[in-house]
Amino acid sequence: MSERLRRHGGNADVVRQELAAEHGITVSLRTVERAVAHLRQELRAEARATVRFETRPGQQLQIDFGERRVEIAGQSEKVFFFVATLGYSRRLHVRAFRGERQEHWFAGMESAFASFGGVPEEVLLDNARALIQHHDPVSRQVVVDPKLHAFARHWGFAVKACAPYRARTKSKDERGVGYVKKNAIAARIFDRFAALEAHLAAWTRDIADLRAHGTTGEAPRLRFERDEAHRLRDVAGIPPFLASRDLVRKVSSDCSVEVDGNAYSVPWRLIGESVAVTVTGPELRVTHAGQEVARHMLRAGRHGRVADPAHFAGIGRRKATPVPTAPAALLRPLSEYDAVAGGSW
Structure with missing residues (x-):
């Protein structure tokens, strides 16, 4: 009974249901509650209790x-x-x-x-x-x-x-x-x-x-x-473990990925895509579909931004629509059109 009650976190009604299903024992909830009252008290005390022991300095x-x-x-x-x-x-x-x-x-x-x-x-x-x-x-x-x-x-x-x-x-x-x-x-x-x-x-x-x-x-x-x-x-002389790691990032709407609180640019066409980021020593590399798309030196501190102007090339650029011009043969003096029409306007 103790193990069953502990498994269900002191829920007497669940214990009552299991007794009926597994052993055909039909009793009221109140009967089960009285039977496990001392066990529930132990569980409550255990939940509140903290076994404290002092650790050594530096342990x-x-x-x-x-x-x-x-x-x-x-x-x-x-x-x-x-x-x-x-x-x-x-x-x-x-x-x-x-x-x-x-x-x-x-x-x-x-x-x-x-x-x-x-x-x-x-x-x-x-x-x-x-x-x-x-x-x-x-x-x-x-x-x-x-x-x-x-x-x-x-x-x-x-x-x-x-x-x-x-x-x-x-x-x-x-x-x-x-x-x-x-x-x-x-x-x-x-x-x-x-x-x-x-x-x-x-x-x-x-x-x-x-x-x-x-x-x-x-x-x-x-x-x-x-x-x-x-x-x-x-810790003197021990390099950061995080100097070599593999990460996955989603390219934000400002054409960058975030690593350790700093933003690093990637080509703008990858906005919304997931990319792989590899940090090795002082260098950060970004790859997409197996191809390297960006490479930066890590920035010290936080909340900085490292950008490559090439990653923003072509943003907002549209092909110019040529303005139609009349063929040279149609560009004649108005007097010639007057003669054909039978007089001046």
Whole structure:
């Protein structure tokens, strides 16, 4: 009975239906509810309970994504927030993205490593489809996406995934995403996406880093600098993993594709088409139907634009329609026409 009730999330009526269908046991819902009352209480307690254990300095980084609609430039826009929390110091790193694809997870982690100045022993994450291919809830066997495996090997950390549907199996229930939504974002309005990014950086530095944490009683920045910073593996000299990657993009109406917040031009005739983008070192190549259609050097920073004038050649150009002219033989003085008509007008 316990296993059946747990499988159905404490729903006594479903248990009653199964008992009738499988064993011919017909009882009232109230009878089943009384029989499983103590089990349902255990489930409720388990759902609220958090098994907390302290991680060593430099041991673990927890990552997660959340989304919220934010008013940017007068428009309501869905924004995806990447939140990374160091398990010991509780220091946060926050990034805003316009998507939650695998590349955004990787960019968020690399940004966190750069911000903290090092890499922890392990990274703890939920079962995001962009990162985990399969996680068996019984055997706890985890099948990691090959690119995440390569990413973790590149940076030298171990991947640790929560049990499916049990986010509380993280070592701590930090509610980092909720903290960002309610405190950093709240009901604020931004005139452009870059202003949102600047606000998040300032909020992390001036508010999140300096607050007295509810569990440790210390400011995350102080705890980090005193005990954790020197326990992280130094990232100096390690090139970005994202320096070599394959992406798929749709050409926008301004004849460009977006990569890491910057726009790169492609021939205008490909507007609306899906193209393959390959980033190798400092170079970006765009191909369509197996043919290279654009090549650019990567631009540093964000919100920039790289354009090749040749990609815009021919936009709006139309063939000129010649104005008909009369043959030379018809262009005669009016006096000749008067004579034929029998006099002048």
